[in-house]
Amino acid sequence: MPESQTNLSWDVLLDLSGPAGARHERLAGALRSAVRDGVLPVGTALPPSRKLATDLGCSRWLVTQAYGQLVAEGYLEARTGAATRVSWSPGRDERRPPAARVAAPVPRYDLAPGVPDLRAFPRRRWADALRDVLTTMPHTEFGVPPLGGHPRLRAVVAEYLRRCRGASAAPRDVTICAGVTEGVTRVCRALAARGVTAVAVEDPSWGRTRQAVAAAGLTVVPVPVDEDGVRVDLLGGTRAVVVTPAHQFPTGTVLAPARRAALVAWARDVDGLVLEDDYDAEFRYDRRPVGTVQGMAPAHVALFGSVSKTLSPALGIGWHVLPPAWTESYQAANPAAATPSVVDQLALAAFIDQGGYDRHLRAVRLRYRSRRDALVAALATHLPDSRTTGVAAGLHLLLHLGGAVDTGALVRRAAAEGLRLVDLAAYRSTPPEEPALVLGYGNLADNAVLPAVALLASLL
Known part of the structure; x- marks a missing residue:
């Protein structure tokens, strides 16, 4: 059992300059926080109330009140004639997570893919739409959001996708x-519930797609991509595939016309x-x-989309269109699926x-x-x-070096020079045949194109 830690700087450890409130409650x-965080491990002897009061520049009554409160809560143990000791220890799962890392500095030139022009977000028109909704929607719409999304947005999205x-x-x-990642995760849960164990994924592909498949407990099967798109002939015995x-x-x-036809034929042949x-x-x-390929075979294709690339990922709104035969399996695998804010929908x-x-x-489109x-x-x-x-x-292209x-x-x-780049290898399960970068230009300011490329050239 540890000895009394008289060498601790208690006035630093126990900072009482926090929010307003009684000082004994702050102490x-x-x-309590020091015990929960493991700073004061179980068995640690606390200073006598008179000494701690002197160290903190407060009354002894304040210390005895704080000690008594924590004894009652089970954090401390007090015995007559002995030191007050810590009697509680947090389990591994109860320890507080470490402080969040400081966000990485914003690069001068961001050539990472996947982000639209955030400067172009239609703030005024979006604010007008929000204002109109908030002033006209009935009070009943402020209740629990409908499962699957608001009927109004579902109808508008369906019409937009058809048109x-x-x-x-x-x-x-x-x-x-x-968003798309959440939608893929949900559908993969339905696949797993139907007995599917593996899902083919294009190689290379977006990393979060592979993570979504794996998160549903399914095996990711990389399938090569060539100049005509995914190699349908290499789908093998899988019954599901994620494609772009x-x-x-x-x-x-x-995806070339012949490959589109082959993909649809494959899905029908394996009932995938x-x-x-x-x-x-x-x-x-x-x-x-x-x-879309979905328009060619709606019974065998689930279509995913969102406003993350067209408006902003901050809105957090996406959609998917499922074949009717999959509705029951989907709902059973996702009984408590949440939806975005009804107001935003x-x-x-x-x-x-x-x-x-x-x-x-x-x-x-003209700007891009x-x-x-x-x-x-x-x-x-x-x-x-x-x-x-x-x-x-x-919003991106490949640069082969x-x-x-x-x-x-x-x-x-x-x-290190303020230029954000992404290696093609980051999206592949196997190393690329030649070095290449995936250069995104969606969120790159027009006047930054030349200096960004000049900096890249100087680094090479």
Whole structure:
């Protein structure tokens, strides 16, 4: 048992300068926290009340009151003629987590993929939509949110997907959730409940997609991607696959027509499910974007989307369209699935219904196209030995560096200089054949394109 820790600086350990309140309550709280945090382990002898009062510059009564409170709560043990000792010890699971790490500094130039232009968020129009909803929605809408999402937004999303993405969507088949990752996780739970043990995932692919599959207890089966998209012929004995056919992440390829037909045929042959992530299909700059695979085989494709790439990930609103035959399994596997704020759901419904969403997409599509062209031109000027790939779409491109570039070291050197880069290897289960970077330009300011590329060139 530890001896009395008379060498402790009790006036520092027990800071009583906190929020307002009786001083003996503040002392009791400071002692309680020290015990809970393990600073004062079980068996530690506390100073006599007179000595601690002297150290803290307070009355002895204040100390005896605090000691008595913690004895009553079971944190301390007092015996006549003996020191007051700590008698309680937190279990491993009860210890407080360490203080949160200080957030990493914001880079001067952010070339990471997956983030739209946050400067372009339509603040005024979104505020107008929120104001209209809050002033017109009946008081009954402030109750418990409907399961699966508000009927109004489900209907608006279904109509939007039919009109703009060529999907086959009825409001009853649309589920509103927090985003694509959450939706994939939920559907994977339904797959597991039906006896599916493995899900094929494009290689390379978005890391959170693989995590979502694994979180549902399923095995992730990497399937290679080539210039025509996912290799359907290598799906093997799996019965489910996650794909990004309109704009593969991160290679930027589009699933070729023959591959689309093969994917649908595969799903029908094995009675499987295709999980189609339609994450940034609205942004195609050289032609109209291809329609969804879901529209070709709605009985075998679950379609996922969100506003994370079109408006902002901060809204936390996404959706998925399930084949009707999967509804019962989905609901059984997700009995308490939460939905986003009803107010935000209704605001998004109004924003889309009144044309604000389409106007926003037209405006940022022009901005992204111009920025992509500027980035490609700057790379050609400053890095003539490199090459870019990926169709003119989305918010990122691939930069192939060639040679023996250590991309991991390059990313670290760039971070030290305020340039955020992402290595293609971060999205692969196996090392890439040649060094490459995934360069995002969505949240890069127009006037930052040239200096960002110049800095990258100097690091190489």
